[in-house]
Amino acid sequence: MTPRVDPGEAGFHAGRLARVDAFVESEVAAGRLPGAVLGVVRGGALVRLDAFGMRDPQAGAPMTTDTLFWLASMTKPVTAAGALLLVESGELVLEEAVGDYLPGFRDRRVADPESLRERPAARQPTVLDLMRHTAGIPEGLLGRTALHARYAEAVGDGMTGLDGPEFVARLAAFPLLADPGTLWHYGFGFDLLGQIVESLTSDTLGAFLARRLFAPLGMTDTRFVGGSGADPGRLAVPLTRDPLAGHPLTGESQQLPDLARARFDSGGAGLVGTAGDYLAFLRMLLAKGAGPTGDADRVLGRKTVELMLADALEPGTDTRLLERPGWNPGHGFGLGVAVRRAAGGGATTPGSAGEVTWPGSSGTFWWADPAEDLGVVFLTHTPSRLQLRYWQQMKSLVLQALK
The missing domain is CATH 3.40.710.10 (DD-peptidase/beta-lactamase superfamily)
Incomplete structure (x- = not known):
């Protein structure tokens, strides 16, 4: 300093x-x-x-x-700054789908938050969506819908005893809360971003x-x-x-x-x-x-x-x-x-x-x-x-x- x-x-x-x-x-x-x-x-x-x-x-x-x-x-x-280092070296592209880097997140679907009825997502969540909290992957404790409850039961507040691949798999098991880009909702996007960084480095x-x-x-x-x-x-x-x-x-x-x-x-x-x-x-x-x-x-x-x-x-x-x-x-x-x-x-x-x-x-x-x-x-x-x-x-x- x-x-x-x-x-x-x-x-x-x-x-x-x-x-x-x-x-x-x-x-x-x-x-x-x-x-x-x-x-x-x-x-x-x-x-x-x-x-x-x-x-x-x-x-x-x-x-x-x-x-x-x-x-x-x-x-x-x-973490955002770290990921941007990889963008600058051409290893990470913000517009590409999360599933291109974490295969478990391919073919995401969106669920009605209460009925849990699913439909195809209008588009797939991107790395950019992870970084701006618009991926449709919520923190479950910040809502009271049935879908929030599923996320909460799976990973709680994120401070878990799971390792990285286990954490990713837990999140990948659930549909999205909203179409990517349409809703700002605090979530675990940066934990996933960190796992993308690890996969690339x-x-x-x-x-x-x-x-x-x-x-x-x-x-x-x-x-x-x-x-x-x-x-x-x-x-x-x-x-x-x-x-x-x-x-x-x-x-x-x-x-x-x-x-x-x-x-x-x-x-x-x-x-x-x-x-x-x-x-x-x-x-x-x-x-x-x-x-x-x-x-x-x-x-x-x-x-x-x-x-x-x-x-x-x-x-x-x-x-x-x-x-x-x-x-x-x-x-x-x-x-x-x-x-x-x-x-x-x-x-x-x-x-x-x-x-x-x-x-x-x-x-x-x-x-x-x-x-x-x-x-x-x-x-x-x-x-x-x-x-x-x-x-x-x-x-x-x-x-x-x-x-």
């Missing part, structure tokens, strides 16, 4: 940016937040990388900037990303969970009880999944990493693929990154499940990232058109704003609905400090 610059040099009012510290420290003191790490880059320079509170409140271990967090769905943009997804993405960017602490990958001595620990006063979940226990159960590198939710590492990834996106020293160690091509960060949804795509109240009204979806369409448009936080993000269910959060050349990472383990409030509050706190 580059040396830190003074906030004023990076276009921030230092006093206004200090409001972030006061807010986070008050949340820790009130027992609502165990601890967190905040990282900010602007113009390619490091503005903030600071730890707050406790890494493990029960053990009394303080938070440090090299603390590991389960990145959960923040894995998806990283004859390597694990983790080994491929380590060689082609993590090493060039200096992301030395980013790895897939499973076995000792989570490094319990460095992993942040959530509070034992949900602290959100007045919420139905109040008082219920909260904990991370058993990360050691993972038997394959989940391209959708399998990474653990640090704030500093993820900032390096954001710097690459904001630099349109350039590496830490610029073009000399470029990771992705400029036009490839522009494609990744652009809204990839076709006109008429049903986005009701994407543009839900809270953090993402007025968003489309690119390749692994939600894309803000306008400064307003029903948005509940300040921001710019073209801003991209995708958080993790563990409480981890980030956004990158190409118009402001700004990247922010806020990592904490708050696996409750309290995290939705923090996503909005942190955005407001950081952006109000811009000159």
Whole structure:
């Protein structure tokens, strides 16, 4: 990571940016937040990388900037970037059918979600559909239809003891929820994308990303969970009880999944990493693929990154499940990232058109704003609905400090 610059040099009012510290420290003191790490880059320079509170409140271990967090769905943009490396080498074609790479997904059919009556799909799901959540392959826990229940029974939330081929076979056994390209629905597309990467490289997804993405960017602490990958001595620990006063979940226990159960590198939710590492990834996106020293160690091509960060949804795509109240009204979806369409448009936080993000269910959060050349990472383990409030509050706190 580059040396830190003074906030004023990076276009921030230092006093206004200090409001972030006061807010986070008050949340820790009130027992609502165990601890967190905040990282900010602007113009390619490091503005903030600071730890707050406790890494493990029960053990009394303080938070440090090299603390590991389960990145959960923040894995998806990283997997997307890895797949685009193969697009750039001609090994992967976004328009080709998933079944061309994973034979079990040939000849997909669509089922009525309640009657389960099947019909031929209008077209086959493509690699692009996997990357923008329009393949018709849902996460079963995010719906209450009979078809959702079948997916849920087969793979749950995806954190299973299945190996990669077993996971693929489970998903391939069920029909699609909708014709590809017509409905945005969060699902397991990036787990399948990771398996496609493995089939093309004859390597694990983790080994491929380590060689082609993590090493060039200096992301030395980013790895897939499973076995000792989570490094319990460095992993942040959530509070034992949900602290959100007045919420139905109040008082219920909260904990991370058993990360050691993972038997394959989940391209959708399998990474653990640090704030500093993820900032390096954001710097690459904001630099349109350039590496830490610029073009000399470029990771992705400029036009490839522009494609990744652009809204990839076709006109008429049903986005009701994407543009839900809270953090993402007025968003489309690119390749692994939600894309803000306008400064307003029903948005509940300040921001710019073209801003991209995708958080993790563990409480981890980030956004990158190409118009402001700004990247922010806020990592904490708050696996409750309290995290939705923090996503909005942190955005407001950081952006109000811009000159």
